[in-house]
Amino acid sequence: MKSNAMKSSIGWAWLHRLGSPKAFYRISARLLPWLSVAACVLLGIGMVWGLAFAPPDYQQGNSFRIIYIHVPAAMLAQSCYVMLAVCGVVGLVWKIKLADIALHCAAPIGAWMT
Template sequence: MWRWLHPYAKPEATYRLNKKLLPWFAWPGVVLLAVGLVWGLVFAPADYQQGDSYRIIFIHVPSAMWAMGFYVGMAVAALIAVVWQIRTAEWALMAIAPVGAVLTFISLFTGAIWGHPMWGTWWIWDARLTSQLILLFLYLGVMALYVAFEDQRTGAKAAGILAMVGVINIPIIHYSVYWWNTLHQGSTITQMVTRLEAPTMPAEMLWPLLVNLFGFLGVCAALVIMRLNNEILRREVRRPWAIAILKGGQ
């Protein structure tokens, strides 16, 4: 079942695959993000209760969702690295972590901007907000552990273990609005998908939000791919194939 992973234990194979995948994420992501932001921030109608302040959701919701999604991806990379001892999975761990941390910060920052006019405060120790803040600390902890040891493999293993343990925070973030009394509203997108419920927001607001979700995914996945390829070249800089690529600019 897992034999498909074996070829990508070779850094060169992973690098070549990434080069093929990059345009499929980068260009659609940039186009979708540009269209979605203009559509949502300029052309979508104002909300009948929140007015124009609700427009922050076109940035807040995608960043919050993919902050969790990329953490799961990081935990999967950590599992592969620990179980199968694949070095490229260790490098993928660190390629994902800074991107996920930035997404988490954006979600917290935009949440504060949204929360101030809605709740009357920039921050409250709400269950959803607190668990999202813990997610940021987990990302930062993974990055800190990775470079905390002289031996890089030891650092990667320690960071991977934290990433796998920390994944328990993901369902806590998602279900916090159902388990505890919180100010944060429920998840419109996940309710629609997992429960097959009708959307609770009008189509002229929902569609630009969905476009932004895929735009954020494409751009952030492209950033991860580029970071991973840079890390591969840095680690393999003495290899003939890497030297040929660096000299040829391929």
């Protein structure tokens, strides 16, 4: 019985290893430049495509284009609140320090985008 409990705890070792701030900063330092460039390119393409190339609505005209700003902002706010709940559970149950850091970072973003 003891060996089964030990096997299940070993299966979650990767979560604690990647959840440590040292490992996270090492991985994120390598990925940050690439993800920043991808985010800027995709945001630029999305803004131009949504605001310049989308045809006007037949009833509302160009005023409907606010959905290209409003809906992503609302989805970001909602996803930040879901992230708060998930990080809260992970921080309380598994005591992962990075979850507490993410919780503190997501709260102002969710409140600002609401």
